[in-house]
Amino acid sequence: MSAKDGPRGGIDLGGTKIQAAVVIDGAKVLGQARRPTPTDGGPAKVAGEMVAAMQDSLRDAGLEGSALAGIGIGSPGDVDEDSGAVSNARNLPDWGGTFPLGATVADALGVPVRVGNDVGVATEAEARLGAGRPYRSLIGVFWGTGVGGGIVLDGEHWLGRGGAGEIGHTVVKMGGRRCPCGRRGCLEAYAGRSAMEARAREEHEGGRKTDLFKIAEKHGRDRLTSGIWERGLKAKDELTIELIDKAVEALGAGIASAVNLLDVEAVIIGGGIGVRLGEPYRDRIVKQMHPHLFNDDRPPAVEVAALGDLGGAIGGALLSSMSDRDRRRRETTEPGARAKVAS
Numbered sequence: 001m002s003a004k005d006g007p008r009g010g011i012d013l014g015g016t017k018i019q020a021a022v023v024i025d026g027a028k029v030l031g032q033a034r035r036p037t038p039t040d041g042g043p044a045k046v047a048g049e050m051v052a053a054m055q056d057s058l059r060d061a062g063l064e065g066s067a068l069a070g071i072g073i074g075s076p077g078d079v080d081e082d083s084g085a086v087s088n089a090r091n092l093p094d095w096g097g098t099f100p101l102g103a104t105v106a107d108a109l110g111v112p113v114r115v116g117n118d119v120g121v122a123t124e125a126e127a128r129l130g131a132g133r134p135y136r137s138l139i140g141v142f143w144g145t146g147v148g149g150g151i152v153l154d155g156e157h158w159l160g161r162g163g164a165g166e167i168g169h170t171v172v173k174m175g176g177r178r179c180p181c182g183r184r185g186c187l188e189a190y191a192g193r194s195a196m197e198a199r200a201r202e203e204h205e206g207g208r209k210t211d212l213f214k215i216a217e218k219h220g221r222d223r224l225t226s227g228i229w230e231r232g233l234k235a236k237d238e239l240t241i242e243l244i245d246k247a248v249e250a251l252g253a254g255i256a257s258a259v260n261l262l263d264v265e266a267v268i269i270g271g272g273i274g275v276r277l278g279e280p281y282r283d284r285i286v287k288q289m290h291p292h293l294f295n296d297d298r299p300p301a302v303e304v305a306a307l308g309d310l311g312g313a314i315g316g317a318l319l320s321s322m323s324d325r326d327r328r329r330r331e332t333t334e335p336g337a338r339a340k341v342a343s
């Protein structure tokens, strides 16, 4: 991104929050704002909150909407990068169908909008601007509502046939706990915020004592956000400690297995919980990885995402700044795209 580009907007659409930022010169944040992701009202309401969050962050930066050269959005679900439409975003309210997210936000703000996959956007941001800069190969592990993953091999974001990086659905226990994806024993079934919340609710309703829900109520939350889990840990709540311990153990096994397969130089831990719990939990994940590492005499570097909680929004701005040539190059290196040309 060159200075003449002017500031760009980035929006990270998450399962619990919408994070917007105004960014210049790669990763310099001029202003930012966040809003909770609506739990009802469907895609139109979510898009409305995204527009409002972007306007808040423009105000925070002391800028007018027209000052933006473009906006990029990292979204969950199936993203059509050409049209900006998003389908099957199942972590979001009533978003089973297809919604023209890019066009809706572009119309409301009068700025060109690009939409990319949330985890892909955050991985590229960490690889190009954050903790991944020194490395040619890495995996990004985004420990949040779910457990997302991104792979960079030899400097290129590896997309597989379009579905690569699903580290959250690698199996850490055969026949284990039911995952939000419907399968059993996935890493996400133990470490995803949403799966941990469901587990905590089950245990609580079964008579298990825990202060988690009291803490959530006290802070006006109807969900166990990453901040609530952190508070549960600080309050030494027994169920919180037990569920987080299990999550760390599962992350260690899942990440080590991915490293055994790919032998990457680095692992970047991001996501809402990953960033919030930070270095001490990075160290605990490293410890849990170790017994599962085949080449345990040369473990990869494991780092907390350097762009922190703003990585997704900064990645959105990065996506918006990428030239069409960059995008085409990416598209033609995607095996799925090549297969379409060949047939």
Ligand SMILES: [Zn+2]
Residues within 6 Å of the ligand: 168, 169, 179, 180, 181, 182, 183, 186, 188, 189
């Ligand atoms: Zn799964």
